[in-house]
Amino acid sequence: MSSKTRTTDAPHDQAATVAVETLSVNADSNIFAQAASLASVGLAITDAHDGVLYVNEAFATLLGIAVPPAEGHSLSEWFASIMPGAYAPLAPLLARPGNASLNVECRDGRMVTLHIGARGAATRLISATQTARPEANGKSPVYCDPLTDLGNRQSFENILSQWAPFNSQAQPLAVIMIDLDRFSQINDTLGHAIGDALLKLVARRLNAVTHAEDTVFRLGGDEFAILHLPCMQHGSTESLARRIVELLSRPFLIEGQQVNIGASVGISVLHFGTQETDNLLKHAELALYAAKAAGRGTFRFFESHLEARALERREMELNLRRALGLKEFKLVYQPQVCLATRQVCGFEALIRWDCAQRGLISPTEFIPLAEEIGEIHHIGEWVLRTACQEAASWDNEMTISVNVSPLQFESDSIVATVWDALTSTGLAPERLELEITEGVLIGNSEAIMQRLWEIRDMGVGIAMDDFGTGYSSLSYLNSFPFSQLKIDQSFIRGEQSQKSRALVEAILTLGSSLGMATLAEGVETQIQFETLARSGCEKAQGYLIARPMPPEEIGAFCLTQHSRPCHPSLQQ
Amino acid sequence: MSESLYKLVYLSRNTIGGDAEAQRREIERILAVSRQENPRVDVTGALLFSTARFAQVLEGPRQALETLFERIQGDPRHADIVVLLFEAVARRRFPKWSMGCMIASPEATRHFATLDNVLDDETRQQIGERLYTLLQEHLLDTPDTPDTAR
Numbered sequence: 001m002s003s004k005t006r007t008t009d010a011p012h013d014q015a016a017t018v019a020v021e022t023l024s025v026n027a028d029s030n031i032f033a034q035a036a037s038l039a040s041v042g043l044a045i046t047d048a049h050d051g052v053l054y055v056n057e058a059f060a061t062l063l064g065i066a067v068p069p070a071e072g073h074s075l076s077e078w079f080a081s082i083m084p085g086a087y088a089p090l091a092p093l094l095a096r097p098g099n100a101s102l103n104v105e106c107r108d109g110r111m112v113t114l115h116i117g118a119r120g121a122a123t124r125l126i127s128a129t130q131t132a133r134p135e136a137n138g139k140s141p142v143y144c145d146p147l148t149d150l151g152n153r154q155s156f157e158n159i160l161s162q163w164a165p166f167n168s169q170a171q172p173l174a175v176i177m178i179d180l181d182r183f184s185q186i187n188d189t190l191g192h193a194i195g196d197a198l199l200k201l202v203a204r205r206l207n208a209v210t211h212a213e214d215t216v217f218r219l220g221g222d223e224f225a226i227l228h229l230p231c232m233q234h235g236s237t238e239s240l241a242r243r244i245v246e247l248l249s250r251p252f253l254i255e256g257q258q259v260n261i262g263a264s265v266g267i268s269v270l271h272f273g274t275q276e277t278d279n280l281l282k283h284a285e286l287a288l289y290a291a292k293a294a295g296r297g298t299f300r301f302f303e304s305h306l307e308a309r310a311l312e313r314r315e316m317e318l319n320l321r322r323a324l325g326l327k328e329f330k331l332v333y334q335p336q337v338c339l340a341t342r343q344v345c346g347f348e349a350l351i352r353w354d355c356a357q358r359g360l361i362s363p364t365e366f367i368p369l370a371e372e373i374g375e376i377h378h379i380g381e382w383v384l385r386t387a388c389q390e391a392a393s394w395d396n397e398m399t400i401s402v403n404v405s406p407l408q409f410e411s412d413s414i415v416a417t418v419w420d421a422l423t424s425t426g427l428a429p430e431r432l433e434l435e436i437t438e439g440v441l442i443g444n445s446e447a448i449m450q451r452l453w454e455i456r457d458m459g460v461g462i463a464m465d466d467f468g469t470g471y472s473s474l475s476y477l478n479s480f481p482f483s484q485l486k487i488d489q490s491f492i493r494g495e496q497s498q499k500s501r502a503l504v505e506a507i508l509t510l511g512s513s514l515g516m517a518t519l520a521e522g523v524e525t526q527i528q529f530e531t532l533a534r535s536g537c538e539k540a541q542g543y544l545i546a547r548p549m550p551p552e553e554i555g556a557f558c559l560t561q562h563s564r565p566c567h568p569s570l571q572q
Numbered sequence: 573m574s575e576s577l578y579k580l581v582y583l584s585r586n587t588i589g590g591d592a593e594a595q596r597r598e599i600e601r602i603l604a605v606s607r608q609e610n611p612r613v614d615v616t617g618a619l620l621f622s623t624a625r626f627a628q629v630l631e632g633p634r635q636a637l638e639t640l641f642e643r644i645q646g647d648p649r650h651a652d653i654v655v656l657l658f659e660a661v662a663r664r665r666f667p668k669w670s671m672g673c674m675i676a677s678p679e680a681t682r683h684f685a686t687l688d689n690v691l692d693d694e695t696r697q698q699i700g701e702r703l704y705t706l707l708q709e710h711l712l713d714t715p716d717t718p719d720t721a722r
Contacts, residue, residue, distance in 0.1 A: 201642060208646050250645050251655045253638045256578065258655050 042112075042128030048119060050074050050094060062128045064106045066159040066173075066215055066227050075126070082162065090114070103131055108158040145218040147196055148203035156217040156225055156281075163227075163277050173270040173277070174237050176226040177284040178206070178244060181262035181296045183222035190257060197254045198261070205247050209240070225284070230269070241265045241299035249297060264291040265299035273302050286310055313369070319355050320366055320375055324382060329353055331386050332548035335557065336401070336519060336541045339533040344561045346399030348435070348541060349387035350548050351379070371407045380408045381417050388425040388432060390551050396558075399431050401463065406439035412447075415454045422458070429459030433483060437465050441476045452480055463519075468507060477514060484539075485511045489522025492542070496528065508536050577664065578634040580641060581657040581700040584626045584650040595623060598649065599673070606671035615640060616664055618672035618707040626650050627703045631664045656700030665708050672711040 036043050042059030046052055052069045060068035069078035076094050080087040086104035093100040097119040103111050111131035117124055143155035151159070163173060180202065187195035199222065206216045206224060215227045230237045248263035266288025268274045274283045283302035289310075291300040323329055333347035353361045370376040384402055391400035408414045422429055434455065440448060456462055461483030464476070468488045477485075487507050491500040504520070511518040520532050523542030532540055549557060588598045599621055610616065615632035628644075630637055637658075645653065666672060 204642065205646065246651070247645070250653050251582075253580070253641045253655070253658055255638075256576075256634050256658070256660070258658050 044069065044075060044126045044128075046075050046124050046126065048122055048124070050076050052078070053123065059128055062112055062130060063104075064108050064110065064155070064158045064162055066163055067213070067229065106158075106162070108154075108162075148200055148218050150203050150207075150224075151215065151217040153217070153219045156219060156227070159215070159227065160277055160280060172230045172272070173280070174226075174228040174230055175268050175280040175284040176228050176237070176241060176244070177219075177266045177281070177288045178224040178226070178248070179264050179266075179288055179292070180222040180248070181264055181292075183261060186259055186261060190259065194254050194257065194259065198252055198259055201252050201254070202248060206244065209243050209247055225281070237267060237269065238299075238301075241267055245297060245299055262297040264288055264296045266291050266302065267299060268302040273304055283307070316358070316361075316366070316369060317373055319357055320370055320373070323353060323355065324378055326356065328355055329379065329382065330550070331383065331390065332550055333390070333554055334541055334548040335546050335561075336399075336539050337545050339529070339537055339540055344398065344545075344558055345539060346401060346431075346433075347391075347554070348401040348548075349383065349390070349403075351383055351403075367405070371405055374407075376405045376407050377411065377413070380405055381421075384417060384421040385424065388421040388427045390554075391431055392425040392427040394554070394558075397431065398558075399433055399461075400427075401433045401435050403435045403465065404440075406437065406442075409436070409440045409448050409451055412451065415451055418455050418460060419458065422460075430461070433461035433463050435463045435465040435486065438470050438472065438476050441479060442471075449480065456481070464516075468503060474510075477510070477516075482516050484517040484519055487518060487520045487537075489542070492520050492528055492532075493522040493524055496531075501531075504532075504537075505535055512536060576634050576660050577631065577662070578637050579657060579659060579661045579665075579704070580628075580630045580637050580655070581703055582628055582641075582644075582653055582655045583699070583703075584628075584653040586621065586624055586626055586649070587651050588649050592623075599675075602649070603671050603673055610640075610670040613640065616666045616669050616671075618666055618669055618674065618711055620674045620676055620703065620707055622676045627707075629666065629704055629707050631661065631666055634660075654696070656696045656703065665704065666711070669711060672707065674707055674710045 036054075037056050039056060040058055042062040043054075043056045044052065044059050045054040052071050052073055052075050054071070055068050057068070060066070063083070065082050067082075069075055076087070076091055079090055083104060083106070086102075090102055090104070093102060093116050099118050100116045102114050102116070104114060105111055113129050113131045115127045115129070117126065143151060143158070145152045160175075183195070183198070186198060199218070202222075202224065203216065203218065206226065210216055210226055210228070211231070213229045213231065217225045217227070219225050228237060228240065244265055245263050248261065252259040252261070266284045266286065268280045268283035268287060270277060270280060274280055283306075286306040287300045287302040290303075290306055291298050294300065330352050331349045332352055333349055335344045336346045336348060337343060338345045351363055351367075353363070353366055355361050367376070370379055384404075387400050387402045391398070404414070408417075418432075418434070421427075422432065436452075440452075452462060462480065463484035463486055464482045465486045466488045467485045468491050485507060487504060491504050491507075496504075508518050510516075517538050518536075519539040519541060520528075520537050521541050523529055523532065523540040523544045525544060528542075529540060529544055546557060586595075588595055590598075599619075603619065606617075606619070610632075613632065613636040615630055615636055617628060617630040617632075619629075620627040630640065632640075
């Protein structure tokens with residue numbers, strides 16, 4: 001399998017062949033054709049009637065144009081369509097048979113000199129070279145990514161902004177955006193040298209998979225883009241995208257190591273949902289997000305609803321950043337009862353967001369966003385302080401449980417935040433319990449363990465929330481002395497199956513042998529309540545006892561609980 | 573051998589298609605190219621092929637193997653490539669073959685596994701070693717090139 005069917009320099013070879021055949025000169029022309037195809041000087045050869053016989057790659061590239069003039073088409077018309085400004089002075093020069101040269105300005109501000117050779121019997125040579133003109137800052141703009149030799153973001157944007165179809169038909173143009181999955185892990189674990197070598201190989205594979213009229217760019221980091229001219233004879237854009245995903249998921253061998261990555265691909269196509277070339281990149285990016293959201297290692301085309309969703313998200317992001325300042329958050333409290341005494345022993349604080357623009361928004365909707373944009377730290381701090389303040393106002397020893405995001409544990413400030421909440425409100429540390437999910441422990445980082453221990457050493461309890469879902473790895477239980485296991489409501493609610501009952505029993509046994517208290521969430525019926533009590537579960541929380549309530553109702557609720565040892569509904 | 577010697581064993585899915593004759597012709601072509609190219613870069617090895625799978629063992633300087641592997645990756649005649657082994661070795665086990673070949677029935681290759689990248693490292697290694705040994709035993713007496721002082 002070591003033969004190679006297609007090489008990255010195939011376009012050169014093809015172009016060279018065209019030139020050789022067309023010029024039909026002796027074998028030496030092979031050498032010239034090859035040299036011409038690789039030259040950094042732009043070269044175009046026309047016939048006596050302005051029809052293009054040959055162009056090398058540098059010709060269009062120097063002029064900053066994605067699409068070279070097509071063989072057989074008029075060179076003047078190509079100029080007219082891509083550089084209307086240059087066409088007016090150029091047309092008369094092309095019409096005359098003699099030598100001439102002309103400086104033209106590309107849209108990106110570079111000056112290119114066109115040397116128009118004298119018209120021969122059958123051919124004419126037109127060459128293009130960059131005119132030396134220092135930029136204002138003394139540096140010329142860089143259009144090439146030195147690592148991969150691909151065009152960079154700047155050149156991508158230049159070419160896209162100057163793109164114009166050279167025939168009257170609406171020539172489709174697609175932007176294929178590629179983002180490598182797991183690249184940062186490779187960089188972190190195997191080092192930058194391997195990361196760089198990987199990027200080079202990715203560039204090579206992308207060059208190999210695309211056709212001569214497509215151009216590959218490295219936009220930055222592990223982000224690549226292809227300007228692709230969909231064309232019937234090469235199959236659809238979709239099959240190219242599929243092939244890119246497939247090819248990049250194949251293993252790489254670098255410096256004696258096997259490296260496995262993957263790629264997500266987003267595609268936008270001009271005249272298919274995207275009307276302006278200016279929007280192609282943005283739309284391809286939105287499609288890329290959709291591909292990532294679909295689980296990575298796949299491709300998505302841009303669809304208008306993606307834009308609507310992105311707008312909605314941006315709006316929600318703005319609202320979320322303002323919500324604390326506008327005091328749009330509030331906490332509600334759901335009681336927890338002790339199954340043995342049937343007394344309320346504590347409350348879990350739950351956040352609610354009443355957005356002025358959008359009304360009530362569920363935490364399952366805004367917490368992930370808050371985590372993504374980093375707002376979770378401010379919100380988390382507010383929740384802790386508010387909940388501690390509320391609990392400190394109760395005149396008994398009831399506990400308060402507060403949910404903490406795994407993200408909050410990624411920063412040292414969580415320790416200080418907890419400390420401040422306790423000292424500023426005067427709440428006894430023993431009355432506070434932080435509920436964390438196993439997401440906090442997944443990284444298994446020492447720094448996180450350190451923070452958990454510091455908080456525990458203050459006297460604060462740490463409960464494992466949603467236990468039984470996710471990985472529920474027993475090694476997590478072994479890694480830290482949790483004060484409480486909260487059994488996920490999915491095992492308790494509704495008609496309990498044989499299996500979930502068995503699981504609940506197992507978790508209860510586990511908790512008691514590890515010396516961790518157990519609390520069942522989502523208790524809805526008296527039967528569930530009694531079963532849990534018999535099985536040795538210590539606490540329960542759920543609609544049977546009460547729904548989450550605003551702080552002003554807590555006092556009255558506790559009074560009714562005091563007057564009757566059981567909640568009324570427990571006796572029904 | 574001054575540069576470090578490596579071995580590479582990979583498994584892939586045969587996508588050549590066509591009847592047995594077409595398959596055979598394509599394999600011959602692959603072998604011909606390998607036998608021409610591999611000696612130049614000091615690579616030796618063997619190919620096991622069935623209508624369903626390819627398994628290839630390659631030995632040579634690390635850099636040469638990495639370059640060759642990139643070329644192999646771009647070959648449309650196979651897909652779902654899984655690298656089973658890529659590691660330094662003390663000596664070659666296929667010194668006489670620029671590219672030995674063994675034809676197997678699809679049944680025989682089936683137990684070389686689910687071609688999934690989800691295979692765990694240990695299983696990969698085991699399959700890789702098994703293939704390595706299988707090819708070596710099979711090719712024992714049939715060098716594809718005259719015994720040169722390699």
